[in-house]
Amino acid sequence: MGIKAQPGVMDIALYKGGKSHVDGVENVLKLSSNENPFGPSVAAKEALVRASHTLHRYPSTDHAGLRAAIGDVWGLDPERIICGNGSGEVLMMIAQAFAGKGDEVLFTEHGFAMYPIYANANGAKPVVVSERERVVDVDALLAACTKKTKVVYIANPANPTGTMIGEADMERLADGLPDGAILVLDGAYAEYVGGYDAGKSLVESRNNVIMTRTFSKIYGLGGLRIGYGYANQEIIDMLMRIRGPFNLSAPALAAAEAAMRDVAHTEKCRTDNAKQRDWMAGALAELGLPSDTSTANFILVRFASEDEAMACNDHLMTQGILVRLVAGYGLPNCLRITVGDEASCRRVVHAIGQFKGTKKDLDA
Numbered sequence: 001m002g003i004k005a006q007p008g009v010m011d012i013a014l015y016k017g018g019k020s021h022v023d024g025v026e027n028v029l030k031l032s033s034n035e036n037p038f039g040p041s042v043a044a045k046e047a048l049v050r051a052s053h054t055l056h057r058y059p060s061t062d063h064a065g066l067r068a069a070i071g072d073v074w075g076l077d078p079e080r081i082i083c084g085n086g087s088g089e090v091l092m093m094i095a096q097a098f099a100g101k102g103d104e105v106l107f108t109e110h111g112f113a114m115y116p117i118y119a120n121a122n123g124a125k126p127v128v129v130s131e132r133e134r135v136v137d138v139d140a141l142l143a144a145c146t147k148k149t150k151v152v153y154i155a156n157p158a159n160p161t162g163t164m165i166g167e168a169d170m171e172r173l174a175d176g177l178p179d180g181a182i183l184v185l186d187g188a189y190a191e192y193v194g195g196y197d198a199g200k201s202l203v204e205s206r207n208n209v210i211m212t213r214t215f216s217k218i219y220g221l222g223g224l225r226i227g228y229g230y231a232n233q234e235i236i237d238m239l240m241r242i243r244g245p246f247n248l249s250a251p252a253l254a255a256a257e258a259a260m261r262d263v264a265h266t267e268k269c270r271t272d273n274a275k276q277r278d279w280m281a282g283a284l285a286e287l288g289l290p291s292d293t294s295t296a297n298f299i300l301v302r303f304a305s306e307d308e309a310m311a312c313n314d315h316l317m318t319q320g321i322l323v324r325l326v327a328g329y330g331l332p333n334c335l336r337i338t339v340g341d342e343a344s345c346r347r348v349v350h351a352i353g354q355f356k357g358t359k360k361d362l363d364a
């Protein structure tokens, strides 16, 4: 066949999502994709149903209603917001607009698996930078920058580590980038961090920063695909040119707008998550399984070895519990466990306790 993909395309390894079923097991508990155990707000579901009556109409192309809602709730300028089909689409548009052949796209060692895909899909070179003890290392990132660096992706909090860097580090990173490089602050989990502005002030005080947010995590709307980016006007104007005019469906826009305005639901999800997460991390630590302090809706549990992590994963599967293997993220001795509701957290801790008990018996 004479048809060839563009350079980089065949270097992309297909993304593997979290598992969602176990053969022969009913009542599966899915803690593998960082989904909100409470689901979306009731208001969002009602808006979705209402939108079903006008499905013959094309959706809004300017997303004005949703951008206004986001602006009201987070104090952002709606003119500087771009909405995407999941934040993934915004992250991809950034690479499309700013990185191509001969350019470099930076991200860190345990960074989100989609970042190299965005680079390769656009013919740019993915550059992996080391972290320091599972935390983004600003010095290492700055040291890795060259004249070819065009995009730097970091998630804050990061997935799958759950760790964060502080305001001063983010500022140092933004200010230290070479001319022509853009810092992308992926804020997929930002709403879980009380009092964190997700990079808003950095965006508003610099012209080389874009933050992205999603409705897939705390808003419980992963199935609908909605996200957004926030940057200065010129950057948004560049991205708008490559955005598809109907990239968000009308039901998605309606549900997202209602979800955004239901701040009580968001707040309930945030506080419950923090409570269950801290309980689960503490209970697992007591079982001899440490994790870094997480600011997100999952914890990265460390085992003594890759074998132990795999064995625990196998045991959880027999109990119908799905967690995320993260060997592909360079963390073979870890499991990433999404914070569920109280009953789910108890169920997974109980099962891991069983596993540790069994293992102790075998060791004895």
Ligand SMILES: *Cc1c(COP(=O)(O)O)cnc(C)c1O
Pocket: 034, 085, 086, 087, 088, 089, 112, 155, 158, 159, 186, 188, 213, 214, 215, 216, 217, 222, 225, 226, 227
């Ligand atoms: C889940 C996640 C996203 C969200 O992607 P969507 O396309 O908005 O569903 C983005 N970045 C990271 C690091 C994530 O973990």
